[in-house]
Amino acid sequence: MIYTKIKGTGSYVPKKVMTNEDLxxxxDTxxxxxxxxxxxxERHIVTDEFTVDLAEKASLKAIEDAGIDKSxxxxxxxATVTPDNAFPGIGNLLQGRLGLERVMTFDINAACSGFLYALxxxxxxxxxxxYNNALIVGAETLTRLTDWRDRNTCVLFGDAAGAMIISKSDTNSIKDVICGSVSDSDGHLICNNVDIKDPAVNAVSVQDHIHMNGREVFKFATRIMPKTIRDxxxxxxxxxxxxxxxxxHQANERIINKAARDLGYSMDKMFLNISKYGNTSSASVPLAIDEAIKTKKINKGDLFATVAFGGGFTWGGAIIEL
Ligand SMILES: CC(C)(COP(=O)(O)OP(=O)(O)OC[C@H]1O[C@@H](n2cnc3c(N)ncnc32)[C@H](O)[C@@H]1OP(=O)(O)O)[C@@H](O)C(=O)NCCC(=O)NCCS
Structure with a gap:
């Protein structure tokens, strides 16, 4: 029987901090x-960095933490919804940055649940x-898709990357992962792609911003998170x-609070770092797990669950013994 474990974690946030006061x-907020x-x-936002830069910095820390050779x-x-190009993907760019050879690389888009899908x-x-060792990353520069004139959304998001090395193991450490998806046909959380128009009519392509019906997303999140843990x-x-x-997933402290209440689980054992970073989409879960491990909230031998929801709608969860 082949088992898997987390061998190392790392994360990175851009230097520039934007406080609520700055917003x-x-x-009008x-x-x-x-x-x-x-x-x-507050949240961290990129100024001159791209998604691949964040991914590279988080990955280097995870590789060092794992104590493995890059080879x-x-x-x-x-996992990203903010790749720097249509192609090549961030995984491929990251391979070049890290100097990896003979690896399979690809990106996935499952919005804020993306890291669980990668796991x-x-x-x-x-x-x-x-395979033996996977580098999995959640990296986002979501502030590039943010409409800075829309107070319903611009206060929520930040930029970050989190990375993990997942390796073959003798012990059953990653016990279970589940992921799911249901179509958000009403478009409660959506960011349209660049308009592709006929150049003959000389139309300008426009990158859309994030559109969100906060109350509907809140309802979905508070239903799916406890359900995923129970499942x-x-x-x-x-x-x-x-x-x-x-x-x-660090999307809103009130969502985490409600999920804990519904489950009957103590808030003391629910990890929180949203106050410092906001919602960093697919980077949120690996950033939080890295911080929980480095600050010794999760220690060797501890059993923890992780859970996320996101646009799509998507969701994912896992039970892991560190
Ligand atoms: C977005 C969210 C924080 C809004 O909280 P809410 O309690 O639902 O607030 P509402 O949308 O009902 O808005 C209440 C009022 O605050 C106002 N408001 C919205 N954003 C505001 C802001 N940044 N500052 C001040 N007022 C704001 C609204 O305009 C509304 O005013 P009105 O009553 O005069 O119309 C909440 O719905 C949420 O977190 N939803 C989930 C979002 C999420 O997780 N998205 C990412 C998923 S991965």
């Missing part, structure tokens, strides 16, 4: 509103016996008390 130069409705105090990596998967794919690819526990014959910690 007042773009939109207040620190009090943003903190009370979301828990966000041992045989899969690179990057599911890497986990199963390694368990198939064909994972049931599939693995576990109970809530078996979990030492839950690391949820």
């Amino acid at each position: 007042k130069q773009f939109v 207040s620190d009090e509103w943003i903190v009370s409705r979301t828990g966000i105090k 041992e990596i045989d899969i690179v998967i990057v 599911e794919i890497a986990d199963k690819m390694i368990k198939s016996g064909a 994972l526990l049931e599939r693995n014959n576990m109970v809530l008390d078996d979990l030492d910690y839950i690391v949820a």
Whole structure:
């Protein structure tokens, strides 16, 4: 039987910090509103960096943390909704930056659940016996898609990357991963692609911004997060008390609070770092797991669950023993 484990983690955020106070130069908002409705105090935003730059910096830290040689990596998967190009993908660019040889690289788009999708794919690819070490990354420069005149959305997002090395193991550490998707046919959370128009009519292509119906997304999130945790526990014959910690996608502190209440789980054991970073989409989960491990909230031998939801709608969750 082939098992898998987390061998190393790393994360990176751009230097520039934008506080709630700073946002007042773009939109009619207040620190009090943003903190009370979301828990966000500040976020990091890119100035001259691209998604691949963030991905590279987080990956180097994860590789160092894992203590492996770069040549041992045989899969690179990057979850992102903000790739720097239509092609080549960030995974491919990252391969070049890291100087990796003979690896399969690809990007996936499952919005804020993307990292869980990458984990599911890497986990199963390694368990198939064909691969040994996967570098999986969630990297986003979501502030490039943000409409800075829309107070409903621009206060929520930030830029970051988180990375993990997933490796073959003798012990059953990554116990289960589940992912799902349902079509958001009403477009409650959507960012359209660049308009492709006939050049003969001389139309200018425009990159769209994020559109969101916050209340509908809130309802979906608070339903799917507890359900995913319960499904994972049931599939693995576990109970809530078996979990030492839950690391949820950092989209809104109120969503995490409600999920904890519905589950009957203590907020003391729900990881929170949203106040510093905002919602960093597919980077949110690996950034949070890296911080939870580095600050010793999750320690060797601990059993934790992670869970995310995102545009699509998509969702994912996992139960992992560190
Ligand atoms: C976006 C969100 C914080 C809004 O909170 P809410 O309590 O639902 O607030 P509402 O949308 O009902 O808006 C309440 C009022 O605040 C106003 N408002 C919205 N954004 C504001 C801001 N940044 N500052 C001040 N006021 C704001 C609204 O215009 C509205 O005013 P009105 O009553 O005069 O119309 C919340 O719905 C949410 O977090 N949803 C999930 C979003 C999410 O997670 N997205 C990413 C998914 S991966």
